[in-house]
Amino acid sequence: MRALRSFLGLGVLLASVPLSSGLQAQQSSRTEPVAGLRDNSSGFHALTGARVVTAPGQVLENATIVVRNGLITAVGANVSAPAGARVWDLKGQTVYPGFIDAHADLGMDAVPQGGDVGPTHWNPQVRAWFSTTSNLKDDSTRRVALRSLGFGTVLAVPKQGIFRGKASVLNLSDVGVRERVLRPDLLQSVGFQRSFALGGMYPNSAMGTVALMKQTFMDAEWYIRAQAAYEASGRSILPPETSEALAALAVNVQGRQPILFQTDSEEEYLRAHKLATEYKLTPWFRGSGQEYRLVDVLKGRTHPLIVPINFPDAPDVSSPEAALNASLGQLRHWYLAPTNPAALANAGVPFAITSDGLSTLTQFLPNLRLAVSRGLTADKALAALTTVPATWLGIERTHGTIAVGKVANLVVTDGNLFTEESSVRDVWVQGTRYGVTRPPQIDPRGTWRIASQEQGGINGTLVLEGPLNRIRGSIEPDNRRAIPLTAARVVAETGRLEITFPGEQLGLEGAVLIAGSVQGDEVFGWTSLPNGSDPSFRGTRTEAFEGAARGTIAMKVPQIDLPWVRPMMEYGRASLPEQPAVVLVRNATVWSQGPQGRMENADLLVRAGKVVQVGTGLNAPSGAVVIDGTGKHVTPGLIDPHTHAGVSAVNESGFAIVPEVQMGDVLTHNNIWMYRQLAGGLTTQMVKHGSANPIGGENVFVKNRWGSLPDDFKIEGAPRTVKFALGENPKRSPTRYPNTRMGVQEIIRDHFLAARDYEKAWKAWETNKTGIPPRKDLRMEAILDILNQKLLISSHGYRADEFLALVRLAEEFGFKVQTLQHGVEAYKIATELKNSGIAAVVWSDWGAFKLESYDATSYNARLLMEAGVVTSLHSDDAEISTRMNWEAGKLLRSGVEEVMALSTVTNQAAKAVAIDSKIGSLEAGKDADFVIWNGNPLSQFTKAEQTWVDGRRYFSLDEDAKLREEITRQRAQIIQAILAAGGPETPAAGAPARGRGQENK
């Protein structure tokens, strides 16, 4: 409501009736016959006396703009109003070029009842065929609301689905739909969130969405070839299936038409950019408002980037408890979000500003000013609303500046729109003026002498000041101290002033109400006293109000030193830890987990991120970082081959079989668990798809390179693995096949067979090259990779029977399962696993949390080892992954020897998931991932002191202590800033407090 008031307060919102008509310009190209009498108002205007900002950084004082038939015919300080033009005296006002919103939601793509019809696409979320031009319909409420903010032109972006259809450039005038389109179907809109209104089960996850995008780009490319093959055959064969969506995407996959990705987080930007690169698209991006976290990445990129200004409200810090729950991540975002546009500008990244993403459009102008008060120059702000989007939308020759020959799109304001609490008065679109607000009829501010002849009447001085829409002041009865007013309002239409103040100082119990009618410097009114009497008064203005006509927006937050860190949260790093050329850890107990075994008083030598040697009495070259390991234990970095931490989603359950989805597509670096894992000595994890599917998605190996971006966590050359799931979880969806363990087995088998058939079809086509070319099917490709052991199975399951069934099924198809995971009953088939060469990844002692885990035993790992099975532990849990050394320690109680126990989280873990050529032991040539412990790592009494990844120290107790101090400082300072700014309902950082001095919120 705050923003709405800021322009309502100055006057009255007018009905959107065009006050003059400029239709002539269009009539020549208009096909509709005129019903009734023609409207031929002159369409000839002169806007005089205004301050004209013709383009960013270019200002004409006291200038005139001449508009004729919708176009600007003259502009300049020396231009006089031509005879015959309707003159608009804009003295004291400012004129800007009409704004352009390059990502406007005009809500014209509502899903029809019963869904879309026709041969569109099998997936209802793929609406690439949708045309905003073909479906143009008028939502006048939204159109007028946008126009009232200064927008004359928008890119109307469809918002339903993942592939959402084609966006068009429209003007926001009141003319009919046929005259509103400037550039039809300019680009394709794509978003990462599906629309529930469209229905369909798949995709229901972030990685499913990315997989669908990839498949669709590939299908669109195939569709071109398939149609061509059909035509080339002389139509001697049957045509391929019809898909309007794929047909529509042809221009996009050929790079001839942009794809505009709506990104709602920094991760989504990275994902979209990667997709665009991989599929050679011409990308545009709607940003998330988090770009300030990615400035290093964005620097030098010139793709159109359209950012929202949806700055968050402050976290609740109104009590110590509430404050305790506010994370530094949230607090920083509150403080920094309004600096997002400035950060982009400072980095030289081109960007436009959109109203999209705001919960209410009335926040637009206040937030725009906020961005300016937090460092964005007014010129850059104006450019982001005019010249920049005009160029991207290809309308720069007609739009974006105030110049002769350009379309008369203008914003008239009563002050500097970017730095003052000013109002939009009129918006001109193609030569037609649309009134937005009227100036107030009175300005009662100043010093008044008021006097009353009646009993109990007030004699004294009334002072009214402050911005016109938030008048404040005081009343000073003669011989008494001034009393601040509790409320002051102006009813602009009638010139009435209403004020309230407490009566205590006048010896009255209660509030005193005053109403007066202001005319010039005279006021007549009456007073309502708490005792019921109502003396009248007269007053005269003795002093005019001095000061700015309206409040200037100044930055209302203190300067807080918040170093840029990644991730932008607790424990984030300003840069990656350096990699010393040589590191030597001396005189420690080194658990090599290799042929050297565990060595006392040993040294570990590391060079350029790789292990060189473990031995005794090793020499360090000069300049080496030498660490005294006396009394310490050194082990390889711990490995957890089963976590679900640090991803945007875990399960794609839209289909029972989804190996095409990839967890590597949805990693996030904003993941506090990674830091905690480092603190517990974990350096590598396999982040896995969930267990909702017999065949789930592709997993991803992650090294805990805390402070990097998601793609930098990935381990180059790591094996590819895919999640399978057996037992209770994949059969739990009552409406989806399968519902039994038997069905799980059969649906896997059927897909294996399908992949073989798919392979056959491809081979046949490659031999004959006749007919419609087969399409690349990512799902089938993935299953083929499984059958060919390029994609290794790591299967979730509990019971012996289901595991054995999968093992045998794989053998039937001539390959082997890589690992069984969880494997609560793996011990029951230990010998079978050994004989089939399958590794087991199990818990130390978790069980009995569900029926299929009831036969758990903490001797599971030991039994597996007794049978000779490669055995690893895992957590399946972000928290437990932070203490895998203790999980391994639990095995001691089942009689496993110490080095063997540690192997389940180091070398045997690496071997189980086939990454042992790189990590898992301290052997020459392996990655220098190691942990320094203050004692036996398997002891409950031991903790990690340093954790190194790739020969870089990512965690140490010393650095941790420093980071904690820094977190405490930053949190305290931001919390103080919030409290100073207004307590519980504190708005965006730097914005005026909400509801202060107002009678209602």
Next chain:
Amino acid sequence: MIMTPNQPLTMNPSESMTSRQTTRLARTSSVRVVALALAASVGTLLAPDAIEAQVRMTVAPQELPVVLRGATIHTVTNGVIENGMIVMDRGKITAIGTNVEIPRGAKVVDVSGKHIYPGLIDAYSTVGITEIGSVDVSNDINEIGDFNPNVRAEVAVNAESRHIGTTRSAGVLVAFSTPGGGVISGLSSAMSLEGWTWEEMSMKGAAAMNVNWPDPIARPRRFGPGGPGGRGGPQAPPKTYAEQVQELKDFFAEARAYRDAAAAGQTQSTDSRYAAMIPALNGDIPVVVAAEGAAQINDAITWGKEEKLRLVIRGGRDAIHVADRLKAENIPVILTSTMAAPNRDHEGYDGAYGSAALLHKAGVKIAISGGTGGLYSYRLPWEAGVAVAFGLPEEEALKAVTINAAQFMGIDDKVGSLEVGKEATLLITTGTPLDMTSNIEQSYIQGREIDMNDIQKHFFKKYMEKIKQQAKKIAS
């Protein structure tokens, strides 16, 4: 020598296992010896097959005096006795020291080089009243409704629960089975983890009253299915924090009025709920209030003082922010999750690990409980051990799972330390029971040398047999 299946498994981790090694390893494991040891300890003439099949045998009450000789005895309350002796008779400790008289006819067991600790006590558990987490019908924890002071955990304790054996194997010999849910959840029962029936196991049926303090930060809560109208009935409007606290106060006031009326002979008919409140109102048993946040803990203390209760705080996630008051008001805290991740991003990774040490340093009396429910009561030692890694003196960690737990919960006259007159409930170990680098070799509960078998060892033995059979099949 007491046998356990903990024979070490040693091999070079870098080698892949060969079938030859498998055979060797299989041969060295100890299935047979364990079975024999069990037969000896049970002291009956069961057929060998029956012994192999059993999971955990219950043994008869102590008949002969037993003397354990030569161990380092950690009394907890009276220091450490090197090369000490401890005499157990009719379930009680009758003598303890370096040179005590051996009763006539006593069985003397040489435990030289071993350590003796009191049995560990889990002050907050659901052992026996839950079996399988996601199988609702196997759980008897949460009664319907918000006020259930009369429900008593002991009557629902399944003496045959698999978790009892597993818990004992970790050295936890006494557990407070505790109902959950609602505002007043009911009565914890102190259960000794040996006995044919819950009746034999129960040390104190109505041991402590449990209250869940409302959450001021949560959105106003509705009654669950247990609310007025019952399951599927009309939903009451959501309640604010203040309303929930007021309701709790009203319930206590009404219970007190009932008690006074009953004492004056003025009650018309019996009220099970209010009647069950009387020991708590009179301060005869502790009132354990689950409270995590600082405001919760503070408000619970204010309330507990007003009501003049024997207050114990359970949970205590943010207790460090209330440490001064907890110390000043002498209110003990049972920490429920020391082996846990921090709750907030800005807290240290060791926020939970280190909380016990910080509270101890601040002078707050603490016990540590077994963490997330009855399924994992056997993790109690690790919960205490992690506190040692992060600064709690080891002897304090031991107290937190023995005498402190016993004191707070009002059974320190029976257990919690090795003292003459207390129950002979103890562990014979190779080192501290709080660290996995040591083993618990034998336990005694009320003087009974208990069967150390459990379901997990049962599966171990059974499937070692399978591995052996299949190794033979390959060989022949």
